[in-house]
Amino acid sequence: DAGITQSPRHKVTETGTPVTLRCHQTENHRYMYWYRQDPGHGLRLIHYSYGVKDTDKGEVSDGYSVSRSKTEDFLLTLESATSSQTSVYFCAISDGLETQYFGPGTRLLVL
Amino acid sequence: AQSVTQPDIHITVSEGASLELRCNYSYGATPYLFWYVQSPGQGLQLLLKYFSGDTLVQGIKGFEAEFKRSQSSFNLRKPSVHWSDAAEYFCAVGETSYDKVIFGPGTSLSVIP
Numbered sequence: 001d002a003g004i005t006q007s008p009r010h011k012v013t014e015t016g017t018p019v020t021l022r023c024h025q026t027e028n029h030r031y032m033y034w035y036r037q038d039p040g041h042g043l044r045l046i047h048y049s050y051g052v053k054d055t056d057k058g059e060v061s062d063g064y065s066v067s068r069s070k071t072e073d074f075l076l077t078l079e080s081a082t083s084s085q086t087s088v089y090f091c092a093i094s095d096g097l098e099t100q101y102f103g104p105g106t107r108l109l110v111l
Numbered sequence: 112a113q114s115v116t117q118p119d120i121h122i123t124v125s126e127g128a129s130l131e132l133r134c135n136y137s138y139g140a141t142p143y144l145f146w147y148v149q150s151p152g153q154g155l156q157l158l159l160k161y162f163s164g165d166t167l168v169q170g171i172k173g174f175e176a177e178f179k180r181s182q183s184s185f186n187l188r189k190p191s192v193h194w195s196d197a198a199e200y201f202c203a204v205g206e207t208s209y210d211k212v213i214f215g216p217g218t219s220l221s222v223i224p
Contacts, residue, residue: 035214042115042201042214043155058211090154099145100212102154 003027004103006091012109019078021106023091025071031094032074034058034066036087037105043090049074081110113138115204115215123221124192132187132218134202144185145203145212146176155201161185172196197222 003026013019023032031050035043035058045058047066055066063085065077078085086109092100114137124130136142143162147155159170166178176187185202199219205212 040120040216042216043203044214045211048211099143099157099160101157102147104154 004091004093004101006089006103006106008106009104010107012111013081014111015082016080019081019108019110021076021089021091021108023074023076023093023103025074025093027093027095027101028071029093029095030071031096031100032068033092033094033100034064034074034076035090035092036060036085037090038087046076046089081108083110086110113142113204113206113213115202115213117200117202117215117218119218120216121219121221123223125223126194127191130187130189130192130196130220132200132202132220134185134187134215135183136185136202136204137183138204138206140206141180142204142206143212144176144178145205146170146174146185146187147201147203147214148172149199149201149217151198158187158200192220192222194222194224196220 005024007022033048034046037043044060046064049055049068067075089106091103094100116135145160146158149155158174159168161168161178169175199217201217202215203212
């Protein structure tokens with residue numbers, strides 16, 4: 001299995017609070033992604049990164065920001081969490097030659 | 112815009128029976144196509160992928176899929192289902208192997224003993 005960890009694995013927070021999720025990889029892959037998974041929608045891309053400090057928006061980026069200061073870490077921040085951001089968040093990585101490999105996910109509940 | 116549809120939200124099959132999960136995509140060129148499986152509480156695992164060449168691709172766990180350009184389909188098949196195959200299955204399409212990948216809504220598979 002690809003070396004991808006996500007932290008925290010579970011989080012409960014209140015509306016309006018900031019939340020940061022971390023994705024850490026040990027594969028030295030160039031590309032990293034953040035998805036959210038909701039019933040009936042499959043996975044939807046939030047943001048992705050194609051290198052250190054190089055990021056771009058996905059299809060559901062509103063309310064989210066990302067940062068990548070090191071190859072191994074990709075942070076997803078909810079500046080002011082809302083109940084609609086309750087979801088399961090997955091990080092993925094790719095070396096650009098093969099497909100994406102996924103982390104174990106983070107369950108976020110916004111009350 | 113790229114899109115992926117999986118017409119079956121939920122499928123139930125008996126153990127030992129054959130399985131076919133449907134996937135249709137909308138894309139202007141020949142896309143990169145993937146099937147992923149997600150067991151309860153787990154992340155996604157790649158079953159197989161199609162980039163080019165032979166339109167029948169073999170994957171892990173005894174799965175195969177066939178790319179049919181004329182039908183814009185990439186259906187997943189398995190000749191004999193095992194109880195451990197019960198999971199959520201996602202079809203996905205991308206412009207390249209690492210580009211933004213669009214996922215279908217998923218098909219939930221239940222296996223009856």
